[in-house]
Amino acid sequence: MRKILKSLVIWSSLMLLFNACYNDNEYDLYPFSGAQCDSTNVSYSKTIVPITSANCNSCHSTSNPSGNVITDTWAGLSKVANNGKLWGGVNWEPGYVTMPNLGVKLSACDLGKIKNWINQGAPNN
Numbered sequence: 180m181r182k183i184l185k186s187l188v189i190w191s192s193l194m195l196l197f198n199a200c201y202n203d204n205e206y207d208l209y210p211f212s213g214a215q216c217d218s219t220n221v222s223y224s225k226t227i228v229p230i231t232s233a234n235c236n237s238c239h240s241t242s243n244p245s246g247n248v249i250t251d252t253w254a255g256l257s258k259v260a261n262n263g264k265l266w267g268g269v270n271w272e273p274g275y276v277t278m279p280n281l282g283v284k285l286s287a288c289d290l291g292k293i294k295n296w297i298n299q300g301a302p303n304n
């Protein structure tokens with residue numbers, strides 16, 4: 180019984196620690212750093228492509244799409260943009276696999292840009 184309790188305590192502390200580290204992203208630490216961030220003026224080619232090239236395409240290319248998700252074409256990305264999986268993944272919503280997988284959460288600025296593009300209907304512009 181004591182053993183079980185002890186391992187429970189250790190596990191919960193580890194979970195807390197793990198979560199604490201993972202929540203150390205720009206958005207939580209500096210919620211107002213968005214001041215210099217222009218997330219209003221977004222287009223697929225100028226705003227979204229640089230984000231996916233830097234953070235997603237290594238695992239989600241057309242030739243090797245993890246989880247059958249393609250992020251290096253508009254067709255592939257707009258599909259997950261419109262079915263909720265893109266936002267769920269990058270914003271680490273409950274029930275979605277966190278993206279970038281095993282990586283660091285995107286900055287609040289990048290998240291704002293993605294959100295705005297999704298809200299506009301994920302246009303190919």
Ligand code: HEC
Nearest residue numbers: 234235238245246248259264265268269275276278279280
């Ligand atoms: C290190 C590799 C890796 C990177 C980088 C990565 N992904 Fe993923 N992604 C995966 C894997 C593996 C899966 C499948 C996970 C599963 O089904 O368990 C996945 C699944 C997804 C899904 C489907 C999630 C779901 O719940 O169905 C979406 C959407 C996604 N990724 C988007 C992205 C975006 C956007 C980026 C960049 C911000 C990104 N991924 C970066 C590996 C990666």
